[in-house]
Amino acid sequence: MIRSVIRGSGSALPARAVSNAELAKTVDTSDDWIVERTGIRNRYIADDSETTASLATDAARAALVAAGIEASDIDLIVLATATPDQTFPATATIVQNALGCNGGIAFDVAAVCSGFLYALGTADSMLRTGMAKRALVIGAETFSRLMDWEDRTTCVLFGDGAGAIVLEAVEGDDAGAGIIATKLHADGAHNELLYVDGGPSTTGTVGKLRMRGREVFRHAVVNLASVLNEALEEAGLTAADIDWVVPHQANARILDATARKLGLPAEKVIVTVDQHANTSAASVPLAFDVGIRDGRIKPGDLVMFEAMGGGFTWGACLARM
Structure with a gap:
């Protein structure tokens, strides 16, 4: 049987960290209010130079290093996002081009907060059926772009970032990784x-x-x-x-x-x-x-x-x- 094995992971965050105290300077809220209701103390907010694609690319590169796999070995990229760089083409294709692994399969998945699970399930199915050998599965968002900064019940909850894993199709058994x-x-x-x-x-x-x-x-x-x-x-x-x-x-x-x-x-x-x-x-x-x-x-x-x-x-x- 073929199993999709996790070979490495990586992540990327915007440069700017925003604490609850800093947020409270512009939003009608407080650190105590946010922590008590959500447990959140900090979030990262992307600037104009940081996009979903750039964060996804940085996370993907870190995952490739952790996996010891070259970008040229990747033949599938599935990227989960609700905040793509453009309406089309897929942000996955932007990441593919930035990594230099053009020619394989690359597409986005839109399932919001469940998007990474949907992307992971899709990539796993494609690896197990032989459509690809090695995949990057990425979740990346610049959710701050969707915030109503006058709605304190929602804007305090979200941040930006990206995470990625490398999957590889491996022949194994039920007890294996x-x-x-x-x-x-x-x-x-x-x-x-x-x-x-x-x-x-x-x-x-x-x-x-x-x-x-x-x-x-x-x-x-x-x-x-x-x-x-x-x-x-x-x-x-x-x-x-x-x-x-x-x-x-x-x-x-x-x-x-x-x-x-x-x-x-x-x-x-x-x-x-x-x-x-x-x-x-x-x-x-x-x-x-x-x-x-x-x-x-x-x-x-x-x-x-x-x-x-x-x-x-x-x-x-x-x-x-």
Whole structure:
């Protein structure tokens, strides 16, 4: 059988870090208010020279170095983003050209905060069916471009960044490293709970993010716990077998509530929401790279990735390192 094995990871953040205290100078908010409700203490905001593509390219280069793989060896790039550099072509093609690995497959995936899970599942399927041998899977966002900076309930929650992993198709067995199970879902009935009020086909503008936070929270805890159990069931494992959960970094309360619902100890959850805020499709690979580079996630560990975002979309992916 063929398994998609994670060979390396990388991440990139804008140069400018913005603390809650700095944000409170221009937004009607405070450090205490933000921390109590979200756990966020800091976020990174891209300047005019930093784009989704540039952050994605930097994260991809770091992942290639970690994997010991040349860009020329990559024949598939799947990039998850809700904030592309252009309406078209795909931001993945910009990254491909910057890396110098032109000629392979490159495209974007739009599933907002679940985008990295959708991209990972898509790349895994393509590797296992032989369409490609080595892939870059990237989540990259400049979500600050979508913020209404007069809406304190949303603008304090988000930041910019990118994360990437290198996947390689390897012949192995059920006990080996690689992606074991992926489960993805969507339910378009909840569009009005989390969306952007613009687009080229409707308003001709980019639009701003709108969210009904309490309703999103309620759906997130239920959906995430359910999809994690689906992935575990497919793999024939239980929550107790998981070494690490790498969740979408939306809100510390959601992370805590989901862990409790699954009976997972908090120390098994990689948390970076305090450092990066919600970076949408970038948050899972960013958190994963932090866990890899600080030595918590080790070879042989069983890692569960999970996320939920606007749409609603949600998913989980179980992988052996």
